[in-house]
């Protein structure tokens with residue numbers, strides 16, 4: 153599987169190069185990488201062993217290395233003359249970066265770094281492509297000068313000979329083993345023993361070690377985390393894609409499959425006529441749209457911030473970090489749970505490999521873990537919200553994506569309930585700010601009682617993650633509302649298209665309202681009649697969107713090769729394709745399976761003989 157994946161990934165990388173020359177000559181590499189990743193997802197459903205090379209190795213060389221280092225390493229990496237990965241996580245540490253054990257000791261006598269993974273737990277473990285594909289990596293290690301820790305640093309390390317691909321002396325490298333998915337990626341392990349690299353192999357755009365061993369600190373230490381921010385932004389787009397693929401499959405299947413008359417004596421309807429089926433499928437279509445728009449926004453913000461960081465302007469880094477965390481978490485959680493809901497909506501056939509929903513789930517699910525485990529990133533956002541709440545209390549302005557927090561903090565109570573979109577959006581934002589306030593009271597009480605900030609974060613963790621989740625909902629719903637209601641190109645839309653978009657906004661806001669009704673009722677008085685009215689509107693908007701479900705998913709424009717699903721094929725010949733896939737199964741090559749003579753027949757005969765004996 154690994155070699156097939158590499159073969160396909162190389163084919164796609166060549167395609168990327170031609171796409172880039174055709175559509176984006178000399179332009180940024182983001183779009184071909186994204187397109188390539190989508191194309192690669194189709195070519196190798198077991199995952200792309202070049203993903204981390206394209207998205208992290210080349211980017212880290214460009215963003216963390218000096219111009220000279222880019223010339224020496226980055227250009228060759230961009231041209232796929234060398235293949236690398238991003239080796240940060242270790243067997244013993246993934247989340248707590250300050251606990252990483254790999255070390256780089258500076259030897260001023262030779263102007264080299266001596267790299268070591270001192271214990272088994274220090275081995276790099278997980279980096280994509282590290283097992284067999286890569287001959288280089290960005291090796292993340294704790295920097296030591298005269299045995300004094302200076303923090304994390306990144307080193308360009310060659311791990312295999314460029315001609316023979318043999319591991320170099322002092323390198324212990326291999327594959328970490330079978331995973332629940334992405335088995336084409338050859339995630340690997342790496343141990344280094346007294347492995348020497350020249351001083352100029354340490355990426356020094358933001359921090360430097362001078363020949364005499366003097367250390368020049370980065371102006372903003374967090375800029376070394378920037379490669380992760382990029383992938384978090386990409387995950388938001390990638391996982392909204394996976395959800396859109398699953399929604400396309402389940403929608404098409406739901407208008408082919410007929411089951412269970414709704415009226416006695418009537419013919420069996422398409423299963424999408426059942427209201428409960430509509431509630432399983434249509435909200436996931438809308439969620440995919442909502443996150444694709446949010447991810448596009450985030451990508452634009454990333455591009456702007458990356459250019460600013462390149463000019464040493466780090467001012468927008470905190471906001472990008474907060475949004476990248478919140479969107480990476482929200483899209484990976486919601487897409488993973490949504491794909492499983494869509495698989496279940498396809499009944500037994502949803503469980504067949506030929507439906508491909510299991511593989512899409514296995515591709516989406518690890519995004520809840522990699523690039524920052526989701527609950528850790530929620531806690532990270534919770535901490536940022538605490539900091540921003542202190543700003544609110546001090547009457548200071550907040551970053552644009554948190555401006556609603558200031559506005560809501562000035563409201564002494566929630567206005568008269570109207571049930572309008574603005575009202576629903578404000579309710580979610582108001583509940584978020586109420587949760588932030590409660591979390592802050594708990595957190596601050598702990599800090600005031602002499603608990604350390606880290607301990608206070610831990611013991612306030614449940615309230616911090618709740619506040620972070622609601623902040624994510626507020627941001628995503630607010631972005632969708634702006635795009636539908638206040639978009640500058642709204643007048644270019646046909647009235648019919650605008651109506652479909654408004655129905656999707658109605659569904660998204662009501663669905664989020666019901667998902668967080670408990671959180672909202674904690675801060676806002678809403679009567680039973682007002683809630684029942686929303687229930688009726690939910691049922692009504694599902695009915696309104698039912699006729700548009702296929703058209704919306706067709707607009708995602710996934711061809712059959714990308715969906716790779718007998719349930720979601722464009723021509724709708726589901727049963728023929730399921731049967732065709734079944735007949736291809738190796739067990740159907742013979743009428744009598746080999747195990748009959750070897751195992752089953754003796755087993756049945758032994759039981760028959762025992763039965764006869766027991767009768768005698």
Ligand SMILES: CC(C)(COP(=O)(O)OP(=O)(O)OC[C@H]1O[C@@H](n2cnc3c(N)ncnc32)[C@H](O)[C@@H]1OP(=O)(O)O)[C@@H](O)C(=O)NCCC(=O)NCCSC(=O)/C=C/CCCCCCCCCCCCC(=O)O
Pocket residue numbers: 185186187189190203204207238240241246247248249250280374375377378380381383386387389390393469470473521522523524525528532536539
């Ligand atoms: C953030 C931590 C958890 C903690 O950080 P730490 O420094 O220890 O301590 P803190 O006090 O929390 O933070 C200190 C200050 O620093 C600020 N901060 C923290 N992080 C950042 C950041 N990233 N940017 C900016 N600022 C940051 C923080 O706010 C504090 O500020 P202040 O002092 O309060 O002001 C940290 O430990 C951490 O991040 N841990 C997680 C580790 C992690 O994420 N590891 C990832 C390893 S790499 C990996 O997993 C790679 C996976 C490969 C997957 C690739 C698959 C492909 C996916 C994308 C494909 C897309 C293609 C598109 C498809 C299509 O188009 O369809």
Ligand SMILES: Cc1cc2nc3c(=O)[nH]c(=O)nc-3n(C[C@H](O)[C@H](O)[C@H](O)COP(=O)(O)OP(=O)(O)OC[C@H]3O[C@@H](n4cnc5c(N)ncnc54)[C@H](O)[C@@H]3O)c2cc1C
Pocket residue numbers: 204237238239240241244245246247248277278279280334339518521522523524525526527528531
């Ligand atoms: C498919 C895949 C690809 C990957 N690719 C790469 C790669 O290319 N390069 C790379 O460097 N890494 C890669 N990783 C590793 C990934 O980055 C880590 O798995 C991730 O950062 C989580 O760290 P961990 O595995 O150590 O989990 P842990 O941090 O041990 O998490 C285990 C549990 O502990 C909890 N926990 C941890 N810290 C805290 C805390 N402070 N507060 C509360 N709870 C906490 C977590 O929430 C989680 O529930 C990959 C992982 C996967 C699954």
